[in-house]
Amino acid sequence: GVYRTGDGGMTWDRVLYVDHNTGAIQVALEPGNPDVIYADLWAHREGPWENAAWSGDTSGLFKSTDGGSTWRRLSGGLPGPDEGLGRIGFDIAASEPNRIYATVDARVDGGVYRSDDAGETWRLVATDRRVWGRGGDFAEIRVHPRNPDVVFAGNVASYRSNDGGATWWSPKGAPGGDDYHRIWIDPEDPDIMLYASDQGATITVNGGRTWSSWYNQPTAQLYHVSTDNAFPYRVYGGQQESGAIAIASRGPGGQVSFREWHGVGADEYAYVAPDPLDPDIVYGGRVTRFDRRTGQSTSVAPEAVRSGRYRTLRTMPLLFHHSDPSTLLYATNILWKTTTGGQSWERISPDLSRRRPDVPESIGDFATPDLADMPRRGVIYAVGPSYLRSTVIWAGTDDGLVHVTTDGGATWSDVTPPEVGSWDKIAQIDAGHFDPGTAYLAVNALRKDDRRPHAYRTHDGGATWQRIVNGLPERGPVNVVREDPVRPGLLYAGTERAVYVSFDDGDSWNPLRLNMPATSIRDLVVKDDDLVVGTHGRSIWILDNVTPLRQVDGILARPNAFLFRPQPATRVRWNRFSDTPIPPEEPMGQNPPDGSMIDYFLGDAVSEVRLDILDDEGRLLRTFSSSDAPERLDTTGMPHPTFWIRPPETLETGPGMHRFVWDLHLPPPRGAEREYPIAAVGRNTPSVPLGPWVMPGAYTVRLVVDGFTGEQPLLVLMDPTVPASPEVLGEQYDLSLVCYALYHEAEEVREQALSL
Numbered sequence: 001g002v003y004r005t006g007d008g009g010m011t012w013d014r015v016l017y018v019d020h021n022t023g024a025i026q027v028a029l030e031p032g033n034p035d036v037i038y039a040d041l042w043a044h045r046e047g048p049w050e051n052a053a054w055s056g057d058t059s060g061l062f063k064s065t066d067g068g069s070t071w072r073r074l075s076g077g078l079p080g081p082d083e084g085l086g087r088i089g090f091d092i093a094a095s096e097p098n099r100i101y102a103t104v105d106a107r108v109d110g111g112v113y114r115s116d117d118a119g120e121t122w123r124l125v126a127t128d129r130r131v132w133g134r135g136g137d138f139a140e141i142r143v144h145p146r147n148p149d150v151v152f153a154g155n156v157a158s159y160r161s162n163d164g165g166a167t168w169w170s171p172k173g174a175p176g177g178d179d180y181h182r183i184w185i186d187p188e189d190p191d192i193m194l195y196a197s198d199q200g201a202t203i204t205v206n207g208g209r210t211w212s213s214w215y216n217q218p219t220a221q222l223y224h225v226s227t228d229n230a231f232p233y234r235v236y237g238g239q240q241e242s243g244a245i246a247i248a249s250r251g252p253g254g255q256v257s258f259r260e261w262h263g264v265g266a267d268e269y270a271y272v273a274p275d276p277l278d279p280d281i282v283y284g285g286r287v288t289r290f291d292r293r294t295g296q297s298t299s300v301a302p303e304a305v306r307s308g309r310y311r312t313l314r315t316m317p318l319l320f321h322h323s324d325p326s327t328l329l330y331a332t333n334i335l336w337k338t339t340t341g342g343q344s345w346e347r348i349s350p351d352l353s354r355r356r357p358d359v360p361e362s363i364g365d366f367a368t369p370d371l372a373d374m375p376r377r378g379v380i381y382a383v384g385p386s387y388l389r390s391t392v393i394w395a396g397t398d399d400g401l402v403h404v405t406t407d408g409g410a411t412w413s414d415v416t417p418p419e420v421g422s423w424d425k426i427a428q429i430d431a432g433h434f435d436p437g438t439a440y441l442a443v444n445a446l447r448k449d450d451r452r453p454h455a456y457r458t459h460d461g462g463a464t465w466q467r468i469v470n471g472l473p474e475r476g477p478v479n480v481v482r483e484d485p486v487r488p489g490l491l492y493a494g495t496e497r498a499v500y501v502s503f504d505d506g507d508s509w510n511p512l513r514l515n516m517p518a519t520s521i522r523d524l525v526v527k528d529d530d531l532v533v534g535t536h537g538r539s540i541w542i543l544d545n546v547t548p549l550r551q552v553d554g555i556l557a558r559p560n561a562f563l564f565r566p567q568p569a570t571r572v573r574w575n576r577f578s579d580t581p582i583p584p585e586e587p588m589g590q591n592p593p594d595g596s597m598i599d600y601f602l603g604d605a606v607s608e609v610r611l612d613i614l615d616d617e618g619r620l621l622r623t624f625s626s627s628d629a630p631e632r633l634d635t636t637g638m639p640h641p642t643f644w645i646r647p648p649e650t651l652e653t654g655p656g657m658h659r660f661v662w663d664l665h666l667p668p669p670r671g672a673e674r675e676y677p678i679a680a681v682g683r684n685t686p687s688v689p690l691g692p693w694v695m696p697g698a699y700t701v702r703l704v705v706d707g708f709t710g711e712q713p714l715l716v717l718m719d720p721t722v723p724a725s726p727e728v729l730g731e732q733y734d735l736s737l738v739c740y741a742l743y744h745e746a747e748e749v750r751e752q753a754l755s756l
Helices: 361-366 369-373 553-557 726-755
Strands: 002-004 013-016 022-030 033-046 053-055 060-064 072-074 085-092 100-106 111-115 123-126 140-143 151-154 158-161 169-172 180-185 193-197 200-204 222-227 234-239 243-248 261-263 272-275 278-284 288-291 296-299 318-321 324-331 335-338 380-385 393-397 402-405 425-431 439-444 455-458 478-483 491-495 499-502 521-527 530-535 540-543 561-563 569-571 596-602 609-614 620-625 656-662 697-705 708-718
Touching (some): 033 085, 033 361, 060 085, 151 180, 243 272, 491 521, 553 561, 561 708, 596 708
Parallel strands (some): 222 521, 380 425, 425 478
Antiparallel strands (some): 060 072, 085 100, 272 278, 278 288, 393 402, 521 530, 530 540, 697 708
């Protein structure tokens, strides 16, 4: 219902209520008169299977003239229960409050309605379904703040009327996966409007003649994410309304830009499965094969699925078997596999869904005897192939069943946890990395009006299950649980608000949100040493280098100071392109740090931290100290304030976790800051010359902290995309050292000359 507060939100009173099936979907106050309030109530329930919906006969538009104390239904000319009235969207003309427009979703006489007497009577002014259709999804209409005859509507495209709703035209819209759900008009300057769509937000400042791009915000709605074996690796995912995409995890221009983004020929909502043996071949959706080299996409779905003989939903599992990179798995209500790239398919399971699922209580009064005999609806919604055995595959359905096969699909066993019931969606299954009998379940029961977290583990092939939700928020459905491939017992979970981490196999959980916005985490994968997350509304996020999480036990052994073993570091260069640089005002994603990420922990604040880099013979190459003063530029007399010539290489001395990045170079040439006092080449190039690259090979990192000394090995790798032999690299390195030494000799001569 509708609630009212008179003390700024401290307490609330329910002032409008119909019944438990009816919710308030919109409330608006008359401009200039807060005692006049309109509210739309919608009698509606969503079922637990896809596209299941029921509407009741208590929907309607209500009005109060005493600040919400009493209400009455407005019905003069509007459809009612007999016409199948559903959701109403409405707006009041600020310049003429008696004028109200409404989009009315109804089986009979649905359309755009207009009232000129403050809602007492209504007339139908537009019936074109493109403007008002799918009212349960859109129902968005807005009136120009200064002209009551100018009206805007949001739908699959956007629409505008200049004559009070009699005629309509589309100023912006499909194709493009737009789906305009919200419209905001600046009341002070109506030429400024914001349209919110499934793609993001787009803005006009000239009344709709031109629009901003929605590529200036990371708002993609991902269903699943996957990665390939290229370098740098690419992240894939199917988006809401926007097709399936791939984007590189690192851009060669110093940041991730639109140059690293492209489509992969699959439909929206899709799982995307890059071929682990050939990252230029990508499978997606239901089912396509995309060849990046030619740009061609081909349908390779099982013929029986294309003919409609098997059940599918908008997002169906499609992934390669973790133990057999030649086997691609695809799920409908049965499980399919191909070893020929989709040229032929084999059925490897029966229908794994429930024959007669129970009707959940969330359907409430709309549960009828007919539902007990409804057609079988469930599908396989999650597939978890084993990382250890090619014959082991786990499968979970959206109607609440879990099965496992240990013989490649010849036989299947029902191993559903006893607590999991009908229409508890098995959102994801992750097989164990260290034990073939281990699996982790993420169960989302949100469609049954259950917002609690549900996650389970088994270590005996599904014979017994343990619920693992301690530390997860009470109102936080779980969408995915993954096991770390390196450290047993290290788990990651994605909920409807954040990412969580467990160091004890799920017995307890801690938030791993950091700087990530609170958003729906739909999927996550561990790619080498990175955690890749797909969100539903805030795009793709990557947590670079989770190796400290794998070594967290080291802090317990050395609580005062601890140096983590660094991940292997790859020599990657800055801008390789000689074309037009991307302007800094263009929106771009961040690259991971260039160089070696060195992590250390301090139990308490210390006076000094020192890091040494040694080669494989123990010779000191570089030393960094927290007491080092970063180089500054004297800008006396300049119009701009003092700034750093380059990011200061600072070692933190406070308690807690710290990360320092070594750039994999020897020290900068002596006096280089005088040669290049101001970096005018933009963000894509280092601001001062660097010392020579170190050679790929083995090194040692040494941490010295107030009497503590710790050492860890570090492996430096060559960029695998650079076809330089070790001999060529050695010659380059030797030559760079010669130039380096000659530069220093010349600098010494220069300094002597300046001192005369």
